[in-house]
Amino acid sequence: MSAFDSIGLMKSINDNLGPFRKSQSETMGGFSQMAKAAMTEGLVSAKHKEMIALSIGITQHCAGCIAFHVKALHRLGCTRSELEEALGVCVYMGGGPALMLVAEALAAWDAMTPV
Numbered sequence: 583m584s585a586f587d588s589i590g591l592m593k594s595i596n597d598n599l600g601p602f603r604k605s606q607s608e609t610m611g612g613f614s615q616m617a618k619a620a621m622t623e624g625l626v627s628a629k630h631k632e633m634i635a636l637s638i639g640i641t642q643h644c645a646g647c648i649a650f651h652v653k654a655l656h657r658l659g660c661t662r663s664e665l666e667e668a669l670g671v672c673v674y675m676g677g678g679p680a681l682m683l684v685a686e687a688l689a690a691w692d693a694m695t696p697v
Contacts, residue, residue, distance in 0.1 A: 588649035588690035641676040652690040
Protein backbone atom coordinates (compact mmCIF):
# COMPACT_ATOMS: atom_id res chain seq x y z
CA MET A 583 0.00 0.00 0.00
CA SER A 584 1.43 3.34 -1.05
CA ALA A 585 1.50 6.39 1.18
CA PHE A 586 0.85 8.49 -1.94
CA ASP A 587 -2.92 8.71 -2.43
CA SER A 588 -3.19 10.19 -5.92
CA ILE A 589 -6.96 9.78 -6.18
CA GLY A 590 -7.54 11.43 -2.79
CA LEU A 591 -5.10 14.20 -3.69
CA MET A 592 -6.91 14.96 -6.96
CA LYS A 593 -10.27 15.07 -5.15
CA SER A 594 -8.86 17.36 -2.46
CA ILE A 595 -7.36 19.72 -5.04
CA ASN A 596 -10.60 19.85 -7.04
CA ASP A 597 -12.68 20.40 -3.89
CA ASN A 598 -10.37 23.11 -2.54
CA LEU A 599 -10.16 24.95 -5.85
CA GLY A 600 -13.94 24.97 -6.38
CA PRO A 601 -14.53 28.32 -4.67
CA PHE A 602 -11.42 29.79 -6.34
CA ARG A 603 -12.72 28.73 -9.76
CA LYS A 604 -15.91 30.69 -9.01
CA SER A 605 -14.26 33.79 -7.58
CA GLN A 606 -11.58 33.87 -10.27
CA SER A 607 -13.58 32.57 -13.21
CA GLU A 608 -11.79 34.64 -15.86
CA THR A 609 -8.34 33.59 -14.65
CA MET A 610 -9.34 29.94 -14.35
CA GLY A 611 -11.11 30.06 -17.73
CA GLY A 612 -7.93 31.45 -19.28
CA PHE A 613 -5.84 28.75 -17.60
CA SER A 614 -8.23 26.07 -18.86
CA GLN A 615 -8.09 27.43 -22.42
CA MET A 616 -4.29 27.55 -22.30
CA ALA A 617 -4.12 23.96 -21.03
CA LYS A 618 -6.52 22.75 -23.72
CA ALA A 619 -4.57 24.52 -26.47
CA ALA A 620 -1.21 23.27 -25.21
CA MET A 621 -2.33 19.66 -24.83
CA THR A 622 -4.27 19.34 -28.10
CA GLU A 623 -3.04 16.65 -30.47
CA GLY A 624 -0.73 18.18 -33.09
CA LEU A 625 2.66 17.33 -34.52
CA VAL A 626 3.43 16.08 -31.01
CA SER A 627 0.86 13.55 -29.80
CA ALA A 628 -1.34 14.27 -26.81
CA LYS A 629 0.25 11.28 -25.05
CA HIS A 630 3.75 12.66 -25.54
CA LYS A 631 2.61 16.09 -24.36
CA GLU A 632 1.27 14.47 -21.19
CA MET A 633 4.61 12.70 -20.69
CA ILE A 634 6.33 16.07 -20.98
CA ALA A 635 3.89 17.62 -18.49
CA LEU A 636 4.40 14.72 -16.07
CA SER A 637 8.17 15.09 -16.38
CA ILE A 638 7.96 18.79 -15.59
CA GLY A 639 5.65 18.06 -12.66
CA ILE A 640 8.18 15.59 -11.28
CA THR A 641 11.17 17.91 -11.69
CA GLN A 642 9.16 20.76 -10.14
CA HIS A 643 8.17 18.51 -7.20
CA CYS A 644 4.41 18.86 -7.80
CA ALA A 645 2.49 15.86 -6.42
CA GLY A 646 -0.81 17.21 -7.80
CA CYS A 647 0.69 17.49 -11.28
CA ILE A 648 1.88 13.90 -11.03
CA ALA A 649 -1.58 12.63 -10.14
CA PHE A 650 -3.46 14.56 -12.83
CA HIS A 651 -0.98 13.79 -15.62
CA VAL A 652 -0.76 10.09 -14.75
CA LYS A 653 -4.57 10.02 -14.93
CA ALA A 654 -4.42 11.64 -18.38
CA LEU A 655 -1.78 9.15 -19.52
CA HIS A 656 -4.08 6.29 -18.50
CA ARG A 657 -6.88 7.87 -20.53
CA LEU A 658 -4.59 8.22 -23.55
CA GLY A 659 -3.55 4.56 -23.53
CA CYS A 660 -0.03 4.92 -22.19
CA THR A 661 1.52 1.64 -21.10
CA ARG A 662 3.44 1.16 -17.88
CA SER A 663 6.55 0.45 -19.97
CA GLU A 664 6.21 3.79 -21.77
CA LEU A 665 5.65 5.52 -18.43
CA GLU A 666 8.73 3.89 -16.91
CA GLU A 667 10.89 4.90 -19.87
CA ALA A 668 9.77 8.52 -19.52
CA LEU A 669 10.37 8.35 -15.77
CA GLY A 670 13.93 7.20 -16.45
CA VAL A 671 14.52 10.49 -18.26
CA CYS A 672 13.11 12.32 -15.22
CA VAL A 673 15.64 10.62 -12.96
CA TYR A 674 18.45 11.44 -15.39
CA MET A 675 17.49 15.12 -15.52
CA GLY A 676 16.31 15.59 -11.93
CA GLY A 677 18.57 13.31 -9.92
CA GLY A 678 17.67 11.95 -6.49
CA PRO A 679 14.77 14.34 -5.80
CA ALA A 680 13.14 13.31 -9.09
CA LEU A 681 13.66 9.65 -8.19
CA MET A 682 11.65 10.15 -4.98
CA LEU A 683 8.77 11.58 -7.02
CA VAL A 684 9.04 8.81 -9.60
CA ALA A 685 7.95 6.53 -6.75
CA GLU A 686 4.83 8.70 -6.37
CA ALA A 687 4.14 8.57 -10.11
CA LEU A 688 4.37 4.77 -10.05
CA ALA A 689 2.08 4.62 -7.01
CA ALA A 690 -0.41 6.85 -8.84
CA TRP A 691 -0.22 4.57 -11.89
CA ASP A 692 -0.87 1.51 -9.76
CA ALA A 693 -3.76 3.18 -7.93
CA MET A 694 -5.43 4.02 -11.25
CA THR A 695 -4.82 0.64 -12.88
CA PRO A 696 -7.74 -1.78 -12.59
CA VAL A 697 -6.77 -5.07 -10.98
